[in-house]
Amino acid sequence: MKISFLFPGQGSQKPGLLNDLPAGTPVQDVIASANKTLNESVYNHHSKEALYSTKSVQISLLTAGVGAFKAFEAAGVKPDFVAGHSVGAFSAAVAAGVIDYQDALKVVSYRGELMERAYPKGYGMGVVLGMTEEVLKSIVSRYYEEMSPVFISNKNAPDQITLSGALPGIQRILDVARQNEARCASFLNVSTPSHCPLLLSVSEKLFEMLNNIPFYKPLIPYAGNRGARLLFDPVDIRQDLAESVSSAVQWHDASTVLYENGTRLFIEMPPGNILSRLAAKAFPEARVMSVAENGLDDCAFIAKRERSKS
DSSP, X not given: OEEXXXXXXXXXXXXXXXXXXXXXXXXXXXXHHHHHHHTSOGGGGSSTTGGGSHHHHHHHHHHHHHHHHHHHHHTTOOOSEEEESTTHHHHHHHHTTSSOHHHHHHHHHHHHHHHHHHOOSSEEEEEEESSOHHHHHHHXXXXXXXXXXXXXXXXXXXXXXXXXXXXXXHHHHHHHHHHTTOSEEEEOSOOSOOSSGGGHHHHHHHHHHHTTSOOOOOSSOEEOSSSOOEEOOHHHHHHHHHHGGGSOOOHHHHHHHHHHTXXXXXXXXXXXXXXXXXXXXXXXXXXXEEHHHHOHHHHHHHHHHHHHHO
């Protein structure tokens, strides 16, 4: 049996999320490294007030993902594949050995700042459930307005598609989607228009920064956000990390690649269980767990037990 670790992105955050990480030296070392790199306590970034900031959300999610991975590593559990949704891709890249945690932390901090500066207010994301991508695309095309642009962004499941853009435009599309029998259409807890062409300038600046950071050959195959392929070349992973902020995340296709390559145990890193629930629905024959729901010890126990069977 093969195991995939899934690292969640923005929208999974909750106040105090770093307090839920398992106790022990591996997590303490990650926290200490974060404090040194940031020149302040990383815990300053996970309060309810701080999490209104995209920068703080991304710092907290990266730290939570890497901390949990290091705890699994210390427990003797190593995945066969890693994948991260949006900023979670940086946690996945650290886990794969492609980029050092300290460098990733500097990049996601800068990434968050760039995203906030590009659209400080009036923009965000929404999600539509129970409607295919093709139908939603036709609605977006029909009701698109230059003054309040909206784009199809992430494909999280065949019937779960996100929108990014100006809030009035998103509201208009959500209303029409409901009128066309969408099961649910609502705003997401994201304050920037992520994963759409509005953030092309952010991708360009990330490229410049990432080109000056060492990248290494992955020790664990990494599933990309944009092309939904397993990536083995550090140049390709660098490009995926830079461009995914302005490109749609093909999450359903990426997780399908993991399943097709033999994954039968998906474990979602903290916080939250969004990705594990998507995997459970998409792959009913696979076992799906999350650290948030099952705890790290139980996840590690099951991973070792299932590994011993194969």
